[in-house]
Amino acid sequence: GESVGLHLPTLSVQEGDNSIINCAYSNSASDYFIWYKQESGKGPQFIIDIRSNMDKRQGQRVTVLLNKTVKHLSLQIAATQPGDSAVYFCAETGGGATNKLIFGTGTLLAVQP
Amino acid sequence: GAGVSQSPRYKVAKRGQDVALRCDPISGHVSLFWYQQALGQGPEFLTYFQNEAQLDKSGLPSDRFFAERPEGSVSTLKIQRTQQEDSAVYLCASSLAGAWRTEAFFGQGTRLTVV
Numbered sequence: 001g002e003s004v005g006l007h008l009p010t011l012s013v014q015e016g017d018n019s020i021i022n023c024a025y026s027n028s029a030s031d032y033f034i035w036y037k038q039e040s041g042k043g044p045q046f047i048i049d050i051r052s053n054m055d056k057r058q059g060q061r062v063t064v065l066l067n068k069t070v071k072h073l074s075l076q077i078a079a080t081q082p083g084d085s086a087v088y089f090c091a092e093t094g095g096g097a098t099n100k101l102i103f104g105t106g107t108l109l110a111v112q113p
Numbered sequence: 114g115a116g117v118s119q120s121p122r123y124k125v126a127k128r129g130q131d132v133a134l135r136c137d138p139i140s141g142h143v144s145l146f147w148y149q150q151a152l153g154q155g156p157e158f159l160t161y162f163q164n165e166a167q168l169d170k171s172g173l174p175s176d177r178f179f180a181e182r183p184e185g186s187v188s189t190l191k192i193q194r195t196q197q198e199d200s201a202v203y204l205c206a207s208s209l210a211g212a213w214r215t216e217a218f219f220g221q222g223t224r225l226t227v228v
Contacts (some may be wrong), residue, residue, distance in 0.1 A: 103155030
């Protein structure tokens with residue numbers, strides 16, 4: 001289930017289950033979105049991206065879904081592993097001319113063995 | 114290494130002290146970004162360089178913050194007269210292109226603590 005932890009919503013899942021992390025983005029002009037994973041003491045690590053002319057993109061064990069109608073982005077992780085435990089951020093470009101990113105609040109994914 | 118490198122990893126500064134944070138982007142990357150990340154928050158944009166040109170500094174919180182990238186590679190973020198609210202992790206990111214939508218690679222960050 002989800003709960004609000006230390007300033008971060010938390011998603012707790014069992015190892016092997018699928019995880020779905022949700023994100024509401026703010027700017028309807030955003031045309032590029034990225035999911036980042038951040039482990040404690042490290043910088044954000046790129047997971048997957050999607051452009052606004054797509055509604056779904058798949059990577060290795062991850063899928064990103066984009067719903068522009070309701071400005072919603074989700075990250076699905078298949079067969080979640082303990083190494084997936086981290087904070088996940090969605091980021092959007094805000095429709096600007098550069099790749100400046102606007103990050104969401106973040107979700108802490110806790111994988112129980 | 115082949116990634117974005119930041120130094121120092123940790124910096125403790127007394128209030129009022131000036132600090133300089135260094136970023137070595139991935140070789141050949143045109144774009145360089147600085148972000149500030151407070152504890153428990155997502156990174157917030159500070160400034161953007163395309164080669165040596167600073168094209169966007171709209172996120173710099175005050176005129177105490179200054180960034181440069183004189184030769185289009187290494188960048189330095191300088192904070193003058195540090196204050197406690199400057200305590201945060203400062204992240205540098207680089208990407209291959211400027212206006213095109215491409216992924217940005219982040220360094221590990223510099224954790225600044227102002228005491």
